[in-house]
């Protein structure tokens with residue numbers, strides 16, 4: 001498994017090895033030991049799986065506030081999507097900055113997103129499925145959102161995205177009071 005840090009410290013792109021043969025391929029999609037060896041010391045407790053039928057479906061930008069903050073390990077089980085993380089830790093040198101990566105069934109890439117970051121994605125193919133591990137359980141009372149179009153993200157959209165009502169009415173980043181604070185390592 002190759003693991004490389006993105007331009008946003010703490011956010012990593014991972015590429016598990018695929019062993020191909022006449023049947024297809026085999027891949028270890030997650031290894032606690034391999035992440036720990038890369039300095040990613042987290043315990044996942046919940047797997048999420050969502051499917052979006054249409055191209056241009058945008059889910060995000062979401063977070064869970066402390067004490068239910070979630071780090072996530074995201075991959076694309078079917079189709080293709082553009083996955084984004086935004087730093088919202090007050091005092092962080094990279095506050096408000098974003099990084100994006102195209103994840104697909106074909107490329108097998110994953111994105112690791114630590115606590116203190118918004119997460120969102122937009123689909124690039126129909127029937128796209130996202131699968132991701134979380135380090136805390138769903139806590140609806142701690143669930144939060146920031147407007148998808150307020151962090152300067154280049155979503156490369158050719159039309160208005162398909163959104164949930166919650167996402168369409170989320171506050172803009174500039175009007176958002178983050179519950180996260182950056183702590184220098």
Ligand SMILES: Cc1cn([C@H]2C[C@H](O)[C@@H](COP(=O)(O)OP(=O)(O)O[C@H]3O[C@H](C)C(=O)[C@H](O)[C@H]3O)O2)c(=O)[nH]c1=O
Nearest residue numbers: 048050059060062063072119120121137138139164166
């Ligand atoms: C997140 C979640 C949702 N739900 C239920 C609540 C709703 O009845 C239904 C759909 O929830 P929501 O519209 O929040 O789903 P998404 O818009 O895909 O939200 C997710 O999308 C972004 C990209 C994320 O990273 C988060 O995991 C999450 O916010 O699933 C659960 O039962 N458990 C959960 O962990």
